[in-house]
Amino acid sequence: MSTIVKSKPSLREVEEVVRESIAGRRLVVIVGECRVDYEGRAASRLELGERVVLIKQDGAVLVHGPTGYSPINWQPSTSAIEVFYREDSGLVIHAVRDKPREYLTITFTRVEAVVAGKLVDPGGFTMYVDESEMRDVLVANPSLIEEGFRVLEVEKPVGDGYVDIYGVDRESRPVLVELKRVTATREAALQLYRYVEAYAREKGVRPRGILLAPAFSPSAIETLLRMGLEYRYVDLKKMGELVKKHKAWKRQSLLDYTKGERHGGAADKA
Amino acid sequence: MSTIVKSKPSLREVEEVVRESIAGRRLVVIVGECRVDYEGRAASRLELGERVVLIKQDGAVLVHGPTGYSPINWQPSTSAIEVFYREDSGLVIHAVRDKPREYLTITFTRVEAVVAGKLVDPGGFTMYVDESEMRDVLVANPSLIEEGFRVLEVEKPVGDGYVDIYGVDRESRPVLVELKRVTATREAALQLYRYVEAYAREKGVRPRGILLAPAFSPSAIETLLRMGLEYRYVDLKKMGELVKKHKAWKRQSLLDYTKGERHGGAADKA
DNA sequence: CTATGCATGTCGATA
DNA sequence: TATCGACGTGCATAG
Numbered sequence: 001m002s003t004i005v006k007s008k009p010s011l012r013e014v015e016e017v018v019r020e021s022i023a024g025r026r027l028v029v030i031v032g033e034c035r036v037d038y039e040g041r042a043a044s045r046l047e048l049g050e051r052v053v054l055i056k057q058d059g060a061v062l063v064h065g066p067t068g069y070s071p072i073n074w075q076p077s078t079s080a081i082e083v084f085y086r087e088d089s090g091l092v093i094h095a096v097r098d099k100p101r102e103y104l105t106i107t108f109t110r111v112e113a114v115v116a117g118k119l120v121d122p123g124g125f126t127m128y129v130d131e132s133e134m135r136d137v138l139v140a141n142p143s144l145i146e147e148g149f150r151v152l153e154v155e156k157p158v159g160d161g162y163v164d165i166y167g168v169d170r171e172s173r174p175v176l177v178e179l180k181r182v183t184a185t186r187e188a189a190l191q192l193y194r195y196v197e198a199y200a201r202e203k204g205v206r207p208r209g210i211l212l213a214p215a216f217s218p219s220a221i222e223t224l225l226r227m228g229l230e231y232r233y234v235d236l237k238k239m240g241e242l243v244k245k246h247k248a249w250k251r252q253s254l255l256d257y258t259k260g261e262r263h264g265g266a267a268d269k270a
Numbered sequence: 271m272s273t274i275v276k277s278k279p280s281l282r283e284v285e286e287v288v289r290e291s292i293a294g295r296r297l298v299v300i301v302g303e304c305r306v307d308y309e310g311r312a313a314s315r316l317e318l319g320e321r322v323v324l325i326k327q328d329g330a331v332l333v334h335g336p337t338g339y340s341p342i343n344w345q346p347s348t349s350a351i352e353v354f355y356r357e358d359s360g361l362v363i364h365a366v367r368d369k370p371r372e373y374l375t376i377t378f379t380r381v382e383a384v385v386a387g388k389l390v391d392p393g394g395f396t397m398y399v400d401e402s403e404m405r406d407v408l409v410a411n412p413s414l415i416e417e418g419f420r421v422l423e424v425e426k427p428v429g430d431g432y433v434d435i436y437g438v439d440r441e442s443r444p445v446l447v448e449l450k451r452v453t454a455t456r457e458a459a460l461q462l463y464r465y466v467e468a469y470a471r472e473k474g475v476r477p478r479g480i481l482l483a484p485a486f487s488p489s490a491i492e493t494l495l496r497m498g499l500e501y502r503y504v505d506l507k508k509m510g511e512l513v514k515k516h517k518a519w520k521r522q523s524l525l526d527y528t529k530g531e532r533h534g535g536a537a538d539k540a
Numbered sequence: 541c542t543a544t545g546c547a548t549g550t551c552g553a554t555a
Numbered sequence: 556t557a558t559c560g561a562c563g564t565g566c567a568t569a570g
Binding site for chain 1 (some may be wrong): 273275276277278297299301305311312313314315316317318319320321322324326327328330332334335336337338339342344346347382383385387388389390391392393394395396397398399400430451452456457460464489510
Binding site (some may be wrong): 038039040041042043044070073074075076100102104185186187217218219 | 542543544545547548549550551
């Protein structure tokens with residue numbers, strides 16, 4: 001990572017750094033005064049002010065103000081970025097995206113600092129509890145859903161969509177289980193309701209419907225009760241523990257499966 | 271804006287810059303090698319790699335990788351940020367957020383560049399067409415919905431939610447109008463359906479339901495037709511023009527209203 | 541302060 | 556390639 005760092009560079013200098021960095025697929029950070037125009041799905045204008053602009057190695061562009069999580073303006077991943085300096089207007093960075101067609105124009109009048117470098121990030125990212133993991137754990141431990149519950153199908157197509165878990169209770173009645181990793185909203189309840197209705201239409205039997213989540217909004221509970229559906233709380237912390245075990249198990253079984261096959265990741269295709 | 275820019279600083283130097291910048295409510299950009307741990311609603315671990323970290327003036331923290339729009343890890347706005355350097359582990363930045371309780375720990379092992387400065391951004395930001403503006407324009411120009419349409423209520427409570435526009439058609443039949451500024455999905459169609467059903471239950475009369483959007487997904491159209499609902503296309507460009515006029519009018523009437531009162535914004539409360 | 545719905549949402553999986 | 560649903564969604568607003 002050979003980094004370029006310039007303090008109070010001229011706009012010409014920045015132009016060169018940005019141009020070369022885009023060509024060399026390096027990341028650029030510019031801190032300075034600019035205005036921004038956006039036109040695409042919506043349209044916006046941002047007047048002159050001091051901001052941080054990131055141009056990423058895949059062409060994503062972010063304009064960040066002094067506060068807040070979200071960028072003020074951005075371009076997720078761009079087909080083409082143009083850079084040019086004009087005596088009258090300043091340093092112009094033009095990012096164009098296809099599908100949807102969107103234009104982002106950043107005009108710098110002053111730059112305080114510019115940093116450019118090729119970032120190498122092989123870092124493995126692990127998210128400990130996501131919905132698919134929750135589902136895997138529940139499938140492996142169906143008693144967490146209900147004593148005597150038996151899983152028949154995962155991601156079962158029902159009507160327009162897919163219900164997370166399909167199975168039968170101890171009395172062999174069909175059950176549709178919908179999962180939410182976060183607070184369940186009315187939307188989740190209605191989604192489950194649609195599955196239950198669709199299943200009833202298709203099979204001629206009304207199944208039980210259970211919504212599993214760590215928390216429920218009042219409107220969700222109200223809707224569930226009104227629709228004749230059930231809900232259960234899941235403990236994410238406990239899930240987390242089980243996920244860890246489950247993962248260890250999965251890794252082990254994968255190792256067994258690939259035993260003797262060649263290991264090693266794909267080469268870096270830059 | 272007196273900016274600090276350091277190339278390949280020692281971790282001790284970075285510690286000092288970050289500590290002082292947080293105290294002085296300045297923004298910091300750090301480019302270097304780090305690992306990141308997050309625990310809160312979920313939990314994640316990001317192994318060693320090169321990234322850009324922004325610490326914003328309100329305590330928001332963003333960890334950006336070399337590509338993509340979204341930060342890998344973040345903290346939207348933090349109650350407390352701690353910084354400390356340890357010979358063994360490296361430079362640790364610890365950001366804690368209340369409600370929900372979440373912890374973000376960034377550990378730098380090497381820093382390529384650090385930039386810090388107080389960003390001044392008075393820049394007015396104008397978004398030309400958002401949904402509320404769309405609604406205002408349609409209320410002011412009901413014939414855009416349908417010839418002879420009369421608006422009776424905006425954001426009318428119906429069932430669980432609020433329908434954007436409620437009115438009557440030329441034959442005095444009740445009409446529920448739902449707006450989407452972007453492509454309408456099946457979700458939007460189902461939302462309108464819920465309103466229509468709720469209205470029918472409450473009033474004993476089934477109203478017409480119209481979904482207005484610049485575009486419709488096939489499944490949205492399929493659902494609308496199946497549910498006996500209608501849809502119309504709106505032209506965002508035209509909307510934009512009308513919004514401009516409408517805004518001018520609103521500003522004018524606001525000026526009339528506040529005539530003689532004192533102008534000027536609030537003082538910067540840093 | 542909580543609940544609800546929008547967003548230039550973005551992103552990933554899937555048909 | 557288009558569509559669909561999840562997201563540590565974030566965020567503003569209404570009650």
